[in-house]
Amino acid sequence: MPSRPPALISVDWGTSSFRAALAAADGSSIEEVAADKGALALGPAEHEAFLAAMVGAWKKGRPDLPIFLSGMVGARQGWVEAPYVPCPAGVSEIAAATLTIPTPLGRVLLAPGLSAVDARGAPDVMRGEETQILGALSASGRTDGLFALPGTHSKWARVEKGRILSFETFMTGEIFAALKEHTVLGRLMAETRVEGEPGGFALGVRAAAALERPGELLHAVFMTRTLGLFDRVAPGELAEYLSGLLIGAEILAGARGARSALIVGSPALAARYAQAGALLGVEFSPAPQNCAALGHLALLERIDAGA
């Protein structure tokens, strides 16, 4: 591997996981570490020690290397609260609200989350995704468009002239897990998919497209059970049906008629959304995997230019 000088330590510290990269100036990872230690799982005095344990080795001999954090670590129940910045917000607004945390680890920066108000006046929030969107903008050279960030709490954001205008959260991933683990729907599901059996995912996506009234979703999820009861979907495909139904419904509501979106997420999740999108007429272009580091670099550049 060619020796690239590190530009910063990029940390995406969410509710349930910690991911850090020693990043070069182009955003590429020199080294990476991860842990299942969410920012909300630690007590008030534990974040600094945990961070030091995870990235301390990268700091050796590099006292000036900045550590840039984003995600739920900046929530009220996290390490230090970084108040939400209201949308519209771009790199300037987010850089201006970035906090510096005094620690023996040298320069530690913490990006704020964003708040938005939806079409009906209800509030919404994100933490961490704003940084990934800045990174995706930087990587793609785009300044406008629709961004999908699927996951436990999927976010769909509208960007114009480099600023996030608005966004909406969809609890798709967490609702899928709650329905699978904690309702009758999981009972008939088998973990093992059998090769050659008709897939449940596309069936679920098509079921989502056929829904008319919002409450019909409360009915369509029950089909996970009845399609299994009547041997219409194999046990190994029932979770796929439920996944397709929820992801399909999310895409149609998130895209609101748009035909394309940039997707920021793991390759597996992006492939799943691309498959659903192909059935629904929404084309997903994948963003690079290092969006968090790219976002941190963009913020750092703005902060240092303004200093």
Add this chain to the structure above:
Amino acid sequence: MPSRPPALISVDWGTSSFRAALAAADGSSIEEVAADKGALALGPAEHEAFLAAMVGAWKKGRPDLPIFLSGMVGARQGWVEAPYVPCPAGVSEIAAATLTIPTPLGRVLLAPGLSAVDARGAPDVMRGEETQILGALSASGRTDGLFALPGTHSKWARVEKGRILSFETFMTGEIFAALKEHTVLGRLMAETRVEGEPGGFALGVRAAAALERPGELLHAVFMTRTLGLFDRVAPGELAEYLSGLLIGAEILAGARGARSALIVGSPALAARYAQAGALLGVEFSPAPQNCAALGHLALLERIDAGA
């Protein structure tokens, strides 16, 4: 209490509870017993002994008093499987498919469940509600209309000329519980409601009415969290918001534009649906509480007339 002769022992034995009534010929309860022992919680050989323990005292000196069962007790994983009768089905079809279980308890009858196919060709099932609908028809003198049976798995049934034409299941109650107990939405909820604080229920119902695309429901549930985060809804009202949202969405999808429905359910649940219905232009008329016994009596009369 005037002494009324018992006509049958009516048993509604569901997934999670057992309810029995010693019923007079007019369907009224002479005595009632209940237990948190669902039909699926017992092993193959345990149903008969449990039933004997619960209603055996009523049988003393009345060897000919029939015991009429309905609900999940007739499922494949229940006591004896009573195969689903396809819709349309009324008292004739259900009576014809009612099983007699040979036991030392005398005459034990078991009503079958119903199956239906929804507008998109997906199957649906009910067990127990068909008997309650027959009872509600018998009590109201109606032969047509829309019937709502709210609960863990709410059912909405369309009845014409005394026969259940079609029905749909909505997982409203079970989804509410799974979201409250097993997702981030429960975290900000307080159990205690504070008098005088603006109610969350109507807010949830109105949010349901404002939804356009089905997937927006996956977004609107997240507002349970953000309305709490931004102090827009009091902690004691957050569960009410979620309940109003899901019940409102269910009513709009179940009613499909109809302006009235007969509701079969506990007084507390019926009141909740009536409150939501008033905001949504759907009027609920309450059915009597003894619909199961009335349904069993109607079936017994048909069976004995045909014998």
